Amino acid sequence: MKFDTIIMGGGLSGLTCGIALAKKGRRVAIVAGGQNTLHFYSGSMELLGSVDDQDVTHPIEAIAALNENHPYSKIGAQHIASLAQQAQALLADAGIKTTGDASCNHYRITPMGVTKPAWLTLDGLATTSHPDALPWKKVCLVNLEGFIDYPIDFVAHGLRNLGAQVETPTVSLECLKQARRSATEMRATNLAKVFTNTSNVARLADAINTACNDTEAVLIPAVLGYDNDDACNLLKAQVKAPLYFLATLPPAVTGVRINAALKHYFQMLGGRFLMGDSVENVVIDGDKVTHINTTKLQAMSLQAEQYVLATGSFMSRGLVADFERIYEPLMNLDTDAPQDREQWSKYGMMGDQPYMSCGVVTDKDFHPLKDGSPLANVYAIGQVLGGHNPITMGDGTGVSMLTALAVANAINS
Amino acid sequence: MNNNNKHYDVIVIGGGITGAGVARDCAMRGLSVLLLERFDFTNGATGRNHGLMHSGARYAVTDKESATECIKENMILRKIARHCVEETDGLFITLPEDDLAYQRTFVDACLAAGIRADIIDPAEALAIEPAVNPDLIGAVRIPDASIDPFRLTVANVIDARLHGADALNYHEVTEFIINQNRVKGVKARDQHTGQIKEFRASVTINAAGIWGMLIAQKAGITINMFPAKGALLIFGHRVNKMVINRCRKPANADILVPDDTVCVIGTTSDRVPIETVDDMRVTDQEVQLLLSEGEKLAPSLATTRILRAYAGVRPLVAADNDPSGRNISRGIVCLDHEERDGMAGFITITGGKMMTYRLMAQIATNLACKKLGNNATCDTDTTPLPGSEQIATQRDxxxxxxxxxxxxxxxxxxxxxxxxxxxxxxxxxxxxxxxxxxxxxxxxxxxxxxxxxxxxxxxxxxxxxxxxxxxxxxxxxxxxxxxxxxxxxxxxxxxxxxxxxxxxxxxxxxxxxxxxxxxxxxxxxxxxxxxxxxxxxxxx
Structure with a gap:
């Protein structure tokens, strides 16, 4: 099978790249292993949240000061603003409405009840424009009986700490009885399936209206909107007070929804999404990949003009650490990982763990290096790239989307 | 200063399995007891071992006395601590690199110590324990088992309480109250509030494992102990259903124990300075050794996810006349400090093994009872722990x-x-x-x-x-x-x-x-x- 571009990896960066290419009429295939890290999503994209342990207010300005190994520096600081706009527009085209501005961060509210800088937040989620203040003085923080993947006391404590008066009613719904009975079913995504039924949404709205009086805002965990945001909008329309959602512990309904929307849009644009398949073999001749083989298609090789590596970090198996070394498993690309295993990590879990910044090494155009030389028709994007720690810097989703777009734009031109 | 007005018969220092066992035994004999633990129960060596209920076979060749103690206690724990024990049985396997002749020596020593030891065909061993190294050339089946030290300790604490004892964790003994060469009690810091409290008792029993050396120092008494670090690895699931040992002289990393949902390989043995025992870190060399030896017992360990590494510290005690520490006893050591050091009202119970905690408790309690003029007999070998009573649970x-x-x-x-x-x-x-x-x-x-x-x-x-x-x-x-x-x-x-x-x-x-x-x-x-x-x- 022949394509213009084959993307290895169906997470945020692979889908973003695939959409940007397919929009320009290119024939694109995405080989996607399965679940991706959008399942641990916060509801917000982040461009750059923190530098040297300090919150970043103006990401575009701060990006200009990053070191040369950071993927943003390869893109070029002067291109960040327009790529950020392109990213927001791409999400909107896929039906994902977001609010935010790359020149100035806003703040999301985490399940621990703290605020963290964000670039784009999914419409409907609670945000605040200031890290130490809330837009409300009096809120009603609602939980669903039996739902323990939302540490409501932590959130309430955080909101009170920011000066809000917080009520924390729990609503009990008959339609969740079945889920409550099976101990493993009270998970956010399972609840979202229950609320694809509009009469269940109406029952939830009734319960919220009964429980919440005289409040400036109702906040509830983001357990609605599995395939689309219909259920979210329906609930908002039926709840009397302004209603906002808050991110839960994984699995994240918001992330599942974004994933579904991007995948759907990609396919609508004519893209081929090879779900549940994985790349088994990448054949390299000289400085080019000639074809790949996948587990499901076996003998039938896939060929393309360009190949994009969007396989993610360790947790997505884009990088592998074994007893001896850290390596990139598909092409054995050069990585920036320390040789000595003891240097991969350090004591103190919350510190800047070196392995988090490991990735494949690329030239300034994101061609990955193999044995010191770039592969001419291969690009690497997203979390498989090294040079930054997405956890401490708060730039993971931004790097995924912006490197994907930078590469797509390069291929398109 | 917050003074607890109650005057106890016995204060037990140390909330590991030994201290918990002593508290239980004392309480069952009618003594009023206070158990003090500076962090959480089982924080020391009790919570950092294999979870192996030794049959004693491991010691049969080298230390018959320990082996005999082990098998006796093994049989007792099966009865009194049913809910903490999983009766897995164990294998001692001989690999091609080992001397098969040792198997005969081993079996004879086991039988002499009263430990059942059946030589079985390697093929049969592989059939009853598919995880075992298929290259084995010999196998002996022995009554090893798996035991949960956390559960066992807490059951002892609960039973002590049921018999009237008080138990406080997160209370660290800071000094002894001593009057005319007699320990009258202790001062302890409540770790949560920082408050120093006084507790008084006629007899104080030091059961603090390796930390017992430091406790004794607070009473001006020297006990010559040698901290021996043992590192272990836990794997992400339970590859074996029986305990697997190497049939050779005891060495590093030659025991693999199935515990609940996981399995544990260990251990190493290295002397470490006493100053380091509160922060044991497992080194890369130890990890490599545990892995390479572990894979010889069960090859599938090579491809099984490792959950974590941890290390405990054994309290080895040197004989009093041998400060060099060459003459180490692995047996039970009970020191009457009145006799040994002229410090009345103070006992140290140490050495030994988790397996023999009950016997250690009995020995220490016997001495305390003697000092207190109490004639009650020890019933801990026949009285089930809370949770292990022989009452069938309602199967509704x-x-x-x-x-x-x-x-x-x-x-x-x-x-x-x-x-x-x-x-x-x-x-x-x-x-x-x-x-x-x-x-x-x-x-x-x-x-x-x-x-x-x-x-x-x-x-x-x-x-x-x-x-x-x-x-x-x-x-x-x-x-x-x-x-x-x-x-x-x-x-x-x-x-x-x-x-x-x-x-x-x-x-x-x-x-x-x-x-x-x-x-x-x-x-x-x-x-x-x-x-x-x-x-x-x-x-x-």
Whole structure:
């Protein structure tokens, strides 16, 4: 099978790249292993949240000061603003409405009840424009009986700490009885399936209206909107007070929804999404990949003009650490990982763990290096790239989307 | 200064298995007892070993006395601590590189010590234990078993309490109250409030394991101990169903024990300085040794995810006339400091093994009773521990939820005391180990739980495959609600994850590293836990 571009990896960066290419009429295939890290999503994209342990207010300005190994520096600081706009527009085209501005961060509210800088937040989620203040003085923080993947006391404590008066009613719904009975079913995504039924949404709205009086805002965990945001909008329309959602512990309904929307849009644009398949073999001749083989298609090789590596970090198996070394498993690309295993990590879990910044090494155009030389028709994007720690810097989703777009734009031109 | 006005017969220092056993024995003999532990129960060597219930076979050739003690205690624990023991049996295998002639010596020594030892065909060994190295050339079946030291210790503490004892964890002995060469009691710091409290007793028993050396120093007494570090690795699932040992002279990393949902390989043995025993880290060399030797017992370990590495410190005691430490005894050492050092009212019980804790407790209690003029007999060898009474649990199908079944393995007959009446109580906090909201409430109310660490030891929350990925947060939220203290619960959560990381770091490659990245992504990235614990608490 022949394509213009084959993307290895169906997470945020692979889908973003695939959409940007397919929009320009290119024939694109995405080989996607399965679940991706959008399942641990916060509801917000982040461009750059923190530098040297300090919150970043103006990401575009701060990006200009990053070191040369950071993927943003390869893109070029002067291109960040327009790529950020392109990213927001791409999400909107896929039906994902977001609010935010790359020149100035806003703040999301985490399940621990703290605020963290964000670039784009999914419409409907609670945000605040200031890290130490809330837009409300009096809120009603609602939980669903039996739902323990939302540490409501932590959130309430955080909101009170920011000066809000917080009520924390729990609503009990008959339609969740079945889920409550099976101990493993009270998970956010399972609840979202229950609320694809509009009469269940109406029952939830009734319960919220009964429980919440005289409040400036109702906040509830983001357990609605599995395939689309219909259920979210329906609930908002039926709840009397302004209603906002808050991110839960994984699995994240918001992330599942974004994933579904991007995948759907990609396919609508004519893209081929090879779900549940994985790349088994990448054949390299000289400085080019000639074809790949996948587990499901076996003998039938896939060929393309360009190949994009969007396989993610360790947790997505884009990088592998074994007893001896850290390596990139598909092409054995050069990585920036320390040789000595003891240097991969350090004591103190919350510190800047070196392995988090490991990735494949690329030239300034994101061609990955193999044995010191770039592969001419291969690009690497997203979390498989090294040079930054997405956890401490708060730039993971931004790097995924912006490197994907930078590469797509390069291929398109 | 907060003085507890009660005058006890006995204060026991150390909440490991020995101290808990001593407290139980003393209380059962009618003595009034206070048990003090500076951190959580089982924090020392008790919580950092194989979880192996030795048959004694390991010592049969080299130390017949220990072997005989072990098999006797082994048979007793099967009866009195049923809910802590899994009767797995064990194999001593001979590999091509080992001397098969040693097998005969081994079996003869076992039989002489009273340990059943059946030579079986290697093919039969492979049939009953498919995980064993298929290259084996010999196998002996012996009555090893798996035991949960956390459960065993807490059962002893609970029974001591049921017999009137007081037990305080998170109370660290800071000094002795001494009057005219007699220990009259201790001062202890409440670790949560910082308050120093005085406790008085006629006899004080030092059962603090390796830390007993430091405790004795506070009374001006020298005990010559040699801390011996033993490192172990836990694997992500249970590859073997029987204990697997090497049939050779005891050496490093030659025991693989199935424990609950996981299995453990160990151990190493290295002398370490006493100053380091509070912060044992497993080195890369130890990890390599454990892995290479472990794979010889069960080859599938090479491809099994390692959950974490940890190390305990054995309290080896040198004979009094040998300060060099060459003449180390692995046997039980009971020191009457009145006789030995002229310090009345003070006893140290140390050496020995987890396996012989009950016997150690009996010896120490006998001495305390002698001093107190108490003639009661020791019944700990026949009286079942709480949870192990021979009462069949009601098999009411409708009431036996998943949460109940999972909890029963941990709490035995006491499971019926756990409230699991509502869906909310039966909701699972920890899916790997099947720990429900109701079980956590029970542990908090009845088992001296002060934080996630102690909750983990009581219930196995966060001990399974995921190492606390989501359950830690769920459990922290519950504890925060019970305590009505959110900042403490969040700090506890961060501390718990960091403690898990300490064990993960030495083995952070492969899927272990993948899981660690996922955990960090959730707690640092998504949740911002690091920000929460740094947050300045504002006015409410």
């Amino acid at each position: 199908g409708a009431k036996r939820s998943f949460a109940f079944n999972a909890a029963e393995g941990r709490h035995g007959t006491y499971t019926s005391k756990i409230k699991l009446d509502t869906d909310a109580d039966r909701a699972l906090v920890c899916e790997c180990e099947g720990v429900s909201v109701g079980e956590i409430k029970y542990a908090v109310e009845n088992q001296h739980v002060h934080n996630l660490l102690s909750l983990r030891r009581r219930t196995r929350v966060g001990m399974g495959t995921c190492q606390g990925k989501l359950c830690a947060c769920r459990a922290a939220a519950l504890l925060g609600r019970f305590d009505n203290n959110i900042p403490k619960a969040q700090a506890d959560l961060a501390q718990f994850l960091d403690e898990r990381w300490k064990g993960i770091k030495p083995v952070a490659w492969g899927s272990t590293l993948r899981e660690a990245q996922l955990t960090a992504t959730i707690y640092q990235g998504l949740c911002g836990l690091d920000k929460a614990i740094e947050r300045k608490e504002g006015s409410k």
